Amino acid sequence: MTMSEEVIGKLAKAVDEAARTSESLVMLTAENPEMTLDDAYTIQRASMERRKARGEEVIGMKMGLTSTAKMEQMGVHNPIYGHLTDAMVIGDGETIEFDAYCHPRVEPELAFIIKEDISGAVDARQALSAVEGVCAALEVIDSRYQDFKFTLIDVVADNASSTGFVLGPVVKPAADLDLGNLGMVMSINGEVVETGSSAAILEHPARSLAALITMLSERGEGLKAGQVVLAGAATKAVHLKPGDQVQLEVDSLGTVALGVS
Ligand code: 0L1
Ligand code: MG
Numbered sequence: 001m002t003m004s005e006e007v008i009g010k011l012a013k014a015v016d017e018a019a020r021t022s023e024s025l026v027m028l029t030a031e032n033p034e035m036t037l038d039d040a041y042t043i044q045r046a047s048m049e050r051r052k053a054r055g056e057e058v059i060g061m062k063m064g065l066t067s068t069a070k071m072e073q074m075g076v077h078n079p080i081y082g083h084l085t086d087a088m089v090i091g092d093g094e095t096i097e098f099d100a101y102c103h104p105r106v107e108p109e110l111a112f113i114i115k116e117d118i119s120g121a122v123d124a125r126q127a128l129s130a131v132e133g134v135c136a137a138l139e140v141i142d143s144r145y146q147d148f149k150f151t152l153i154d155v156v157a158d159n160a161s162s163t164g165f166v167l168g169p170v171v172k173p174a175a176d177l178d179l180g181n182l183g184m185v186m187s188i189n190g191e192v193v194e195t196g197s198s199a200a201i202l203e204h205p206a207r208s209l210a211a212l213i214t215m216l217s218e219r220g221e222g223l224k225a226g227q228v229v230l231a232g233a234a235t236k237a238v239h240l241k242p243g244d245q246v247q248l249e250v251d252s253l254g255t256v257a258l259g260v261s
Helices: 005-021 037-053 068-074 124-128 152-157 205-217
Strands: 058-064 080-085 105-114 131-141 162-167 183-188 191-197 228-233 245-250 254-260
Touching: 005 037, 005 152, 037 080, 037 152, 058 205, 068 228, 080 152, 080 162, 080 205, 105 162, 105 183, 105 205, 105 245, 124 205, 131 228, 131 245, 131 254, 162 228, 162 254, 205 228
Parallel strands: 058 228
Antiparallel strands: 058 080, 105 131, 105 228, 131 162, 183 191, 183 245, 245 254
16 A cells, blocks of 8 residues: 555545535546555545445445456456445336436446355355355446546546446346356347347356455455345446436346436
8 A cells, every 4th residue: 555544535535425426526546646556445445434434334346347348448457346335226127316426327237145254265166155146237337537537546446436236136046047158138218238148247257256255355355145246247338318218138037127317
């Protein structure tokens, strides 16, 4: 870590306030070029402490930038993670208000429900042993940075653009699914906007889960029973606009939906 606790606290406040008020920010690295990836994860955690102090509860984690399409879209080369809180839960079929966001986008994802605590440097098979079930999910991301422009370090400090997520109603054991190759079709207002396969999520969603657990272990952390993990997007993200009705259909896992007013 290169930054003092005071600077970490100041930057955590900046990203947290931007998320709370939907006022976009200039990327943090513009004024803090010395900031490292490690600093960025420390800022992310400090911003979660601010949310917890307001009564939010961390209920899971997300992996981001897990597909080649997403990495190319954002001009980066590594997956990242962020924290999910109870305030980010959107009910299946619920309508969100466009004005409550800076520049929201939606991604087709899968989610894991974790059945037992797990930590350490694990492989995909070990990671899956801690999974209760898998469901379809939509993630709403909303970078707090002006014009959606940031470096990998900036986006990590901004909690990997985490904003909201919807879980589908069908939860199945991973063993009952062709998890490495589930077809995923995302439509907006009845028109197909993205099609993909779960194979695009770090080549297999279980690899994404294992990568998350392994990255968390580098900070002495892990996943807890009952947590939700968004495995990452199977395609690039799509901009939302008022009036959109988004639906994701996943092989064997049914549909999950979201509206925008
Ligand atoms: O969930 C994601 O893959 C988003 C990661 C952050 C980059 C972005 O805002 O698109
Ligand atoms: Mg995502």
